[in-house]
Amino acid sequence: MTGGENNDFTSSLASPREQLWQALHEGDETSAVAVVRRALGADIPTAEQMRAAGERVLLELIAPVQERLGAAWAANDITVAQEHAGTAISERCVSAVADATASARPGTPAGRVVVACVDGEWHALPARLVSEVLRLRGWRVDYLGAQVPTEHLVAHARYTRTRAVLVSSSIETLLPAAHNAISSIQGAGFPVIAGGAAFGPQGRYARLMRAEWAADARGAAALLAGNPRRPGTLAVRPPEADLPHLGDEEYTMVRRTGRQLVKQALADVEEGFPEMRWYSRYQNERTAEDIEHIVNYLATALYVDSPDLFARFITWTADILAARGVPPRCLLAALDSLLNQLKDFPRVFGILDTARGVIHR
Ligand code: B12
Known part of the structure; x- marks a missing residue:
């Protein structure tokens, strides 16, 4: 191998990452696969080096660009459809690595x-x-x-x-x-x-x-x-x-009554936000879906006994809503409704109370 090729092989993946991102963003599968092939290198002499190059391309090129795609969706910079198209291209890129490195796999x-x-x-x-x-x-x-x-x-x-x-x-x-x-x-x-x-x-x-x-x-x-x-x-x-706290049945109870909890929380949020009366059917469906997610995450936090899990989810939801112009304080109305409906359950209370603290009014 010449010195130049070696430099190519070990060179930073920063520029291929940017190129792959552009290709995913534009839904351009041909260019994406070409970026991946170039990053693998044309003439890698040993099977071991080919395997190392394949691993780097999978974990240090395709994976972070895919994560960036998720961040772009969360920030409302790309649509759900663009995210789906980009993910399909990432899958194609993984196949390209698998094909190109198949002969280098250990026998x-x-x-x-x-x-x-x-x-x-x-x-x-x-x-x-x-x-x-x-x-x-x-x-x-x-x-x-x-x-x-x-x-x-x-x-x-x-x-x-x-x-x-x-x-x-x-x-x-x-x-x-x-x-x-x-x-x-x-x-x-x-x-x-x-x-x-x-x-x-x-x-x-x-x-x-x-x-x-x-x-x-x-x-x-x-x-x-x-x-x-x-x-x-x-x-x-x-x-x-494994999870002795499940003996208090709070998880089972939230699971069992989930539908009713969502229905009541939706009614309470509507009352607190009169502007919801002018919501389109689509907006109403999304709000109902968000409240359903909140109840599902509450149940999960009870399952693993982790107020942190629920607080992380609320922070994430608040960011998603803010990026779409919805004030995160509307989450408070949903949390308060659940607190009111479930006030007799100590673990539920701790989880909801911690989450209230992470919302910036
Ligand atoms: C692509 C994608 C989808 C695609 C998945 C298609 C597919 N073929 O994979 C589709 C459109 C189906 C989808 C659906 C949903 N998604 Co989605 N999705 C993503 C996205 C953009 C990328 C996921 C990905 O490939 N990441 C890249 C990989 C490389 O990263 P990784 O997951 O961290 O994996 C690495 C390590 O964790 C580890 N690892 C992973 N698994 C394993 C296993 C073992 C054994 C080991 C050792 C290591 C390991 O190694 C990996 C490589 O290094 C993420 C955003 C993101 N930042 O990840 C959201 C994301 C995961 N999705 C999210 C959501 C909310 C959903 C939906 C609920 C949306 C909805 N309302 O319908 C549904 C859920 C469907 C379901 N029931 O699973 C949220 C999750 C939030 C949360 N806190 O739970 C995320 C984080 C988006 C966001 N930014 O908010 N999604």
Whole structure:
């Protein structure tokens, strides 16, 4: 390899990131794939260097640009349709890396693992990135994609006699589903590595659920290299075994009465905001949806006993609303309605009260 090529190979990805962003923003798949191919490098001499280049392109080029796409949607700079189009292009870019690096993968697999999104989870791209990195590191990966029903995931783990099951989740409201998946897979005798934004800062919710956790594909590869321990006892644990606070039934109660809570909160918000009377049907539907999200996140915060989780969600919702010209204080009306409806429940009270504090009036 000449010095010049080496420099190209190790050069910063800042400029390809900008080019890929432009291509995603314009919905230009051909240019996006061309950026990725150029970033991989034309003549990488060894298989090891090709694998390293592939991993960098997946984790340091495609992943951050995809995150930027999410931030642009949240800031109301691009539409939902543009975000969908951009994500489809990112998926195509991941395939381009997989194709270009296939011949560089190690010949004898290090072992076989399953990677899947938990039931209800649509965010498949993060799991796909993890899968492709593990393939480059020599693992035979069964990538099962989005929303895999737990019983099918367990059946597949048994069928493939997998070394470990890697579960991905991005949306916190799916934590009860993720817990069910983790406990069912471990109950069938397989180690679990959890990952994705749903598991919270430093994977704190994964640890509550007694799963190993990794921040990204490299962390997962390190855990796999250490031969994850098989679970000691073979039985599916009831949720309270890991989360004793569920014994107070506050989570069950919010889940059971969720529909009524949303209905009443919507009526209270309408009363507090007379301007809602002139809302279009579309705006009314979005408001109802927002309140439904609030109740779902409240239930999730009760499930993992984390006021922080709910406060983060309220901060995020306030930013989303502000970017769309809706005053975040309208969230206060919804929180107050829920506080009023659920005043006799101490954990609910603590969670809602903490969240009120994060809204700037
Ligand atoms: C693309 C996208 C979608 C696509 C997904 C398509 C697909 N094929 O994946 C679609 C349109 C389906 C979608 C739907 C929704 N989405 Co969305 N989506 C995104 C977006 C823009 C990008 C996700 C992504 O690919 N990120 C890039 C990857 C690289 O980052 P990552 O997730 O952090 O993954 C890395 C690590 O976490 C880790 N990792 C991930 N999984 C695993 C697993 C293991 C085992 C390990 C070790 C590591 C690991 O490694 C990854 C690579 O480094 C994000 C915004 C964002 N900033 O991420 C929102 C986002 C995740 N979505 C969001 C929301 C709210 C939704 C919806 C609820 C919207 C709605 N109202 O319908 C639905 C939910 C659907 C569902 N039930 O799942 C919110 C979540 C907010 C929250 N706090 O929960 C986000 C953050 C948007 C935002 N900025 O507000 N979405």
